[in-house]
Amino acid sequence: MRDLAWDGYPNARDLGGLPTPLSPTGATAFSRVARGPRRELLTDSGWAAANTWGLRTVIDLRCAYEIGRRDGDPAVSPGALNGTIVISAPTEDQSDLEFQRVCFPILDSPEYWQHNWRLQPHLVRTTFETIAAARPGMLVHCSAGRDRTGMISALLLGNAGVPPDAVADDYTRSVRAMAGSASHAPTTDRQAAWTAAEVDDWLTTATPTVRETAERAAEIFDTLGVAHPVRTRLRDLLTAP
Template sequence: MNWDGLRNVRDLGGLPTPLSSNGSTAWGRLARGPRQERLTQRGWNAAGAWGLRTVVDLRCPEEVGRQKGDPDTSPPEHLALVLAPIEDHSDPGFQAVCLPILDSPAYWRHHVRLLPGMIRAALQAIARSEPGILVHCAAGRDRTGLITALLLANAGVPSASIVADYAQSVEEMAGTAAHGGPTHDRQAGWSPTQVSAWLQRVTPEVQAFVADHEEMFALLKLGQTTRGALRDLLLTP
């Protein structure tokens, strides 16, 4: 979508799923993207025209706020802004296992195992939110990728489409300026050749995570009512 100031922002509608009456996820319900502070006023206007009502921010509190180079804009007052961090950088296990690989889907299953309560709370926040939701982190690629993979798998979207969705985020954000995430982003300087090599390397990680999504939901202890609400979010026109 063309929301001025943001790369890598898109509607998760139109993806194939056998669980929908028309064979695809619904448009205008859920979007994914990077940090909201990059939106210009024209970008916020475009988001409003799309139907944005709720922003669910997956970042840690210390990451939130304007940075050097961000436009001098603010979210519209009517928006519901929900901070639902899924990382705890002070947790020793997370520090040791996940921090070194935060730019790789290899960390996703470790994250679920180490901090299930935080991920569960974020999914519950999304389930409670009014449709027209933007889910984002810093780059909209890794944390958002984990949450999106769970949402899409829960809605019956096939593995190939979830892999393609992750790959699109890698391609969109590679070669851009630093995005203000918690660790140095080596992908910020990557060429298309490096991106292609990376995706060949990590695609099996995404496929394995999606294949094990029921195990992931069991570890998260996410109730069937919440899973149903998340499914409806992506399937209800």
């Protein structure tokens, strides 16, 4: 039930249905937040399926220069979005030279997340504030729906009380879904050429970082300066009836 069959759109999942003791149902709520790759991959029927799911808001984590239709993307009708609001909330400034030096070699790994928090906490904080203020029924996406989206999803789920192993499994599903796909990243994406065996090997070193991120969500929110009312709103987004 978590996988979203939106035409043209791989690696799309609802963040609902994951275990948490903070919800009266014992699981995160469906149709509140979905995660995925660049929205330009959606076809007309993909947008229609997203609208049926309840899509009302798109939170785009990419930098401005990454946004827009590319060769091979489907042409969609002007009314495909059906009133969906698109909000830009980039988690990083890729023009920053220090960010380039430290993060560009590892942008396809959760290894860079801690550097994003250290170098540009204001951007990540603003992303969470934007999500907290947005209308539920939202899609959070970056390019592959794996790294920036993985970081935001891990912290959202950790804040909502989802066990670290379940958060890591969610991240793993995105890695497997996008391995071997054409790269949409601004830098070299090693995973674009990986086989399933290479993915398995790499995940043994990557998933501990994802687990730790979920475990330390409160501490990381402190580092980012995310206000407690925002944290409560983000938690309620995934756990409240």
